[in-house]
Amino acid sequence: MDLRHLRYFVAVAEEENIGRAAARLHISQPPLTRQIQQLEEELGVTLFIRTPRGMELTQAGELFLEEARNIRALVEQATERTQRAGQGKLGRLDVGIFGSAILDAIPKLLLAFRNRYPDVKVVLHTMTKAEQIEALRQRRITVGFNRMLAPLDDIGVCQVGTEGLLVAIQADHPLARQPVVRFAELQHHPMILFPTGARPSFIDRVIGWCTESGFQPQISQEVGDAVTGVALVASGFGICLVPDSATTLQFPGVVYRALSDTPPNFLVDLSCIYRKDDQSPLLAAFMETVDAFRTGDRKH
Amino acid sequence: MDLRHLRYFVAVAEEENIGRAAARLHISQPPLTRQIQQLEEELGVTLFIRTPRGMELTQAGELFLEEARNIRALVEQATERTQRAGQGKLGRLDVGIFGSAILDAIPKLLLAFRNRYPDVKVVLHTMTKAEQIEALRQRRITVGFNRMLAPLDDIGVCQVGTEGLLVAIQADHPLARQPVVRFAELQHHPMILFPTGARPSFIDRVIGWCTESGFQPQISQEVGDAVTGVALVASGFGICLVPDSATTLQFPGVVYRALSDTPPNFLVDLSCIYRKDDQSPLLAAFMETVDAFRTGDRKH
DNA sequence: CTGCTCAATACCTCCAGGGTATGATCCAGC
DNA sequence: GCTGGATCATACCCTGGAGGTATTGAGCAG
Structure with a gap:
């Protein structure tokens, strides 16, 4: 069996007339007759009763019509979905x-x-x-x-x-009194660094900037990510350099301050x-x- | 597209190798390659990534594989159901x-x-x-x-x-005292006949038997069917000739009696x-x- | 009986699916 | 680095079957 057989069968079943169905399918009548015969033979089932006025579905034909329509719809849907998947839309x-x-x-x-x-x-x-x-x-x-x-x-x-960088500071920390902090001032305060794991990472970047500015940072803690880092700032473990977007984290007791006199390329x-x-x-x-x-x- | 394309596609997807899939399908490798290319071209979607170790499904291919398996199963099911319908089993x-x-x-x-x-x-x-x-x-x-x-x-x-015939009689009717009733005795008692509607019917049969036995029946009522007839017997409208199987109807106040000396061919x-x-x-x-x-x- | 309308049959053509042979790549092993 | 094996792709041929035209056969209406 073949999808063509289904298409032809549905056409004949709907037109109840081979000639009209053939016209609708843009083929001539004899091949269509043969295809229907083939389908019936392959299934071993009489699908149509031939009358002098046309083709009439048998009960088995009625059932097969439903199935055929269903299958054709699914094929349609499968191609459509696959095409959408192929375009990255699905x-x-x-x-x-x-x-x-x-x-x-x-x-x-x-x-x-x-x-x-x-x-x-x-x-x-x-x-x-x-x-x-x-x-x-x-x-x-x-x-x-x-x-x-x-x-x-x-x-x-x-x-x-x-992104630019800010420093996260405990609210009652001396540095928090200033609206802007000079980068070199960070050297006097324990610093929380992140992320742990594969190097080189942001940690090395921060240490590099400190070195360029002429000091060694006092490392308080190394933590997994900025969220943990800011949480530790709130707990008083030290200060933490974070990307701008960390201001989304509004921990009570934590303020963010911009930095001045920063080393070149002070970005992540x-x-x-x-x-x-x-x-x-x-x-x-x-x-x-x-x-x-x-x-x-x-x-x- | 064609059911063959689906069959081939599923085979290649499952084997992840055109050569093996071709062997499984009992065809040679190049035609299979072409059919897959045709399918991809028709859908406008790359279904496989060709690697030096074989064929690997793309995401769109994975999706199409599901759809193809589904469609093939439905085709299978449709033919099976139609065949059963064609054999009168469904x-x-x-x-x-x-x-x-x-x-x-x-x-x-x-x-x-x-x-x-x-x-x-x-x-x-x-x-x-x-x-x-x-x-x-x-x-x-x-x-x-x-x-x-x-x-x-x-x-x-x-x-x-x-079926043979019995006479339904009201329980306190004189005839009910006898275990068997002679057919000619019916002539003295009003009779309920059925069915109404198209003639000739059972009514004509009954009248014929009476005539053959030398009397005209006294017609009390014509009713639609045996059930109604027996119900009227219970209500005292008369007696009623019914098929044997009417004994299934056990109305209170109604008894069934066999008949003797019946006319020839006394059957329905x-x-x-x-x-x-x-x-x-x-x-x-x-x-x-x-x-x-x-x-x-x-x-x- | 004739003309009309169906489906079925006979016969031809040509394309597409399948086959063989070969190419193009990639990888493993010497 | 070359060679052999594995894999998919390409080139080309052949044949079956899908589709075409012409015709037949079978009901039915006038």
């Missing part, structure tokens, strides 16, 4: 993120993506930089977000944006990574959205 | 019956049919002889049951069985009727069951 996108990325850029980006591709199910996985790379290679995720990413042979990097980046050989239309769709987001962002 | 059988036929033969017959063809839905319609014939011609029913059926040009008749038949040109496998299945029932019945 499917599932697994995204690796890190703790504090959720604070600013990622939600906006994902919102933009959802608006463009509402039928793509986005699944977020919190994981470290190293875990993200492993997950990418194992295809458990399609894109990952992190900071300070170095390109690799098989992993591509695309910078999404940059946010980048996304993906498998270079990934041809998935979903990735393409997502990267396109990322691109639009970057240019949109720069306009502000 | 479908709906509309049966015309008359009031009192439900008392004996019909339930047994339908039970036998249900056992043989459990997936055929039997729908009963109570209608008169004339209505049955009209309904047969209009295809509203496939078989009808009645008594004293004459064959027609387009309607076939098949006798299912015969039960027959079924059907459209002579009906080739439906359901009818064939039913008539086969009727046949088995008749021979089974005669053995008793």
